[in-house]
Amino acid sequence: MLSDTIAAISTAVGESGIAVIRVSGPEAIASVENVFRSKTKLTEADSHTVHYGFIIDPKTDEKLEEVLVSLFRAPRSFTTEDVVEISSHGGIISVKRVMDLLLEQRDIRLAEPGEFTKRAFLNGRIDLSQAEAVIDLIRSKSDRAFSLALKQVEGALSRKIGELRHTVVETLAHIEVNIDYPEHDVESMTTEFIKQKCTLTMQGIDDLLRTASQGKILREGITTAIVGRPNVGKSSLLNALARENKAIVTDIPGTTRDVIEEFVTINHIPLKLLDTAGIRETIDVVEKIGVERSKAAVDEADLILLVLNHAEELHEDEITLLKQLSGRPVIVILNKIDLPQQLDRSEVSRYFADDVIVELSAKTEEGLDHLEEAISKLFFGGELESGDLTYVSNVRHIALLKRAKQSLQDAYEAADAGIPIDIMQIDVRLAWEQLGEVVGDSAPDALIDQIFSQFCLGK
Ligand SMILES: Nc1nc2c(c(=O)[nH]1)N(C=O)[C@@H](CNc1ccc(C(=O)N[C@@H](CCC(=O)O)C(=O)O)cc1)CN2
Numbered sequence: 069m070l071s072d073t074i075a076a077i078s079t080a081v082g083e084s085g086i087a088v089i090r091v092s093g094p095e096a097i098a099s100v101e102n103v104f105r106s107k108t109k110l111t112e113a114d115s116h117t118v119h120y121g122f123i124i125d126p127k128t129d130e131k132l133e134e135v136l137v138s139l140f141r142a143p144r145s146f147t148t149e150d151v152v153e154i155s156s157h158g159g160i161i162s163v164k165r166v167m168d169l170l171l172e173q174r175d176i177r178l179a180e181p182g183e184f185t186k187r188a189f190l191n192g193r194i195d196l197s198q199a200e201a202v203i204d205l206i207r208s209k210s211d212r213a214f215s216l217a218l219k220q221v222e223g224a225l226s227r228k229i230g231e232l233r234h235t236v237v238e239t240l241a242h243i244e245v246n247i248d249y250p251e252h253d254v255e256s257m258t259t260e261f262i263k264q265k266c267t268l269t270m271q272g273i274d275d276l277l278r279t280a281s282q283g284k285i286l287r288e289g290i291t292t293a294i295v296g297r298p299n300v301g302k303s304s305l306l307n308a309l310a311r312e313n314k315a316i317v318t319d320i321p322g323t324t325r326d327v328i329e330e331f332v333t334i335n336h337i338p339l340k341l342l343d344t345a346g347i348r349e350t351i352d353v354v355e356k357i358g359v360e361r362s363k364a365a366v367d368e369a370d371l372i373l374l375v376l377n378h379a380e381e382l383h384e385d386e387i388t389l390l391k392q393l394s395g396r397p398v399i400v401i402l403n404k405i406d407l408p409q410q411l412d413r414s415e416v417s418r419y420f421a422d423d424v425i426v427e428l429s430a431k432t433e434e435g436l437d438h439l440e441e442a443i444s445k446l447f448f449g450g451e452l453e454s455g456d457l458t459y460v461s462n463v464r465h466i467a468l469l470k471r472a473k474q475s476l477q478d479a480y481e482a483a484d485a486g487i488p489i490d491i492m493q494i495d496v497r498l499a500w501e502q503l504g505e506v507v508g509d510s511a512p513d514a515l516i517d518q519i520f521s522q523f524c525l526g527k
């Protein structure tokens with residue numbers, strides 16, 4: 069496979085301990101050799117060795133940087149091409165000096181975002197679902213999401229798709245034999261065989277699709293809006309859950325003016341918490357905008373924590389909120405239980421079931437564990453699936469799985485209706501291609517470009 073040689077900074081730009089510049093392609097070793105002075109020549113060194121030396125401008129012989137250079141010879145590298153990694157001192161100047169000099173070399177150009185990973189894919193070291201999981205790794209907001217992505221990088225989903233495709237290809241082979249040698253089989257046996265295999269594969273797809281909603285939550289977090297009237301303790305609750313003083317808390321109603329975001333993990337479930345401005349009628353212009361944003365946050369939330377003040381009677385605005393939110397995923401929090409009770413819980417029970425009403429104190433943190441339990445129950449029936457379950461969370465994968473299932477359903481129905489076998493062949497072949505697109509077999513170039521363009525530079 070013919071390709072050129074690319075280079076990019078692979079670490080975050082800014083002050084840091086060290087920075088890594090990665091070079092990949094047929095001229096990687098020779099080009100770096102041209103600007104590098106060390107005891108051993110890179111071109112003669114073994115794969116997987118590290119070399120101390122200096123980056124030198126060959127035109128002036130000036131020492132530009134003190135570096136360590138790592139060598140990975142094809143095909144034993146991330147991209148399967150020759151790869152050279154230059155570890156320089158961190159900081160923008162040092163990295164810029166080395167990078168500028170490399171790009172002056174005739175054979176090296178700047179890599180596009182994701183181009184290293186794209187090469188690993190195009191050269192067959194990883195498939196598309198594994199490459200997509202590399203993006204997920206970088207973007208993970210929780211430990212759990214990271215573990216899931218890592219499993220997919222290692223090929224867990226690829227193997228599942230491989231098993232499904234195996235069954236589909238068996239079916240296809242059976243159909244094709246029957247088309248070529250119709251005298252070898254009884255038509256009805258073939259129909260039964262196809263129906264059985266289609267059912268089996270559809271079940272396998274369903275198992276994967278069932279994990280999709282949990283997968284999305286684990287990956288992106290549950291968007292959780294904390295709402296309620298001013299001064300009920302919304303910001304205090306955010307701080308208690310985040311275990312730090314992220315939001316400003318005062319006894320003045322209307323303290324929070326804008327939506328504050330904070331990621332927290334509760335029983336391994338990632339939540340994107342949104343603390344909002346207290347909802348009330350107001351003439352204050354700034355507060356009014358804040359209240360509008362609170363309402364928008366409620367609309368887009370996967371979960372709403374409605375905070376009420378246990379130490380005050382229910383306000384008419386709160387009754388309106390309770391009514392508006394019925395039917396949405398809500399946990400009602402009766403806050404400030406450390407103070408004498410004024411609120412009549414039975415009034416709240418008219419709108420929400422008892423197991424989503426939680427009494428706690430954001431101040432003393434009493435009852436906070438009940439809230440954590442209620443959240444896990446609401447989303448995972450109390451316990452989080454674990455072990456070797458493969459989660460599908462990528463929207464592209466979900467869409468393809470649904471389409472493949474439909475194609476198999478069509479084949480099944482055709483078989484059931486006694487439709488000629490070459491018609492079924494079309495549907496079964498379609499299912500094979502749709503499953504293949506998940507791992508990048510039969511994926512169009514434009515799609516592949518679009519996926520890799522989401523990567524950061526140097527990945
Ligand atoms: N310095 C550095 N760290 C890194 C990466 C990198 O490219 N460079 N990675 C980049 O994302 C990740 C590690 N991923 C990698 C995956 C495979 C190979 C590799 O060389 N594989 C060869 C050889 C395997 C072997 O010798 O056992 C192969 O699969 O053939 C390298 C990195 C994270 N850390």
Ligand SMILES: Nc1nc2c(ncn2[C@@H]2O[C@H](COP(=O)(O)OP(=O)(O)OP(=O)(O)O)[C@@H](O)[C@H]2O)c(=O)[nH]1
Nearest residue numbers: 298299300301302303304322323324346404430431
């Ligand atoms: N005693 C007691 N006081 C609390 C509790 N939670 C919050 N408070 C107090 O209630 C007041 C308001 O708390 P905040 O967290 O700022 O309330 P908020 O709902 O964010 O208010 P706005 O941002 O104005 O809408 C502060 O003085 C808190 O210290 C609690 O559980 N018990």
Ligand SMILES: [Mg+2]
Nearest residue numbers: 302303323324
């Ligand atoms: Mg607040």
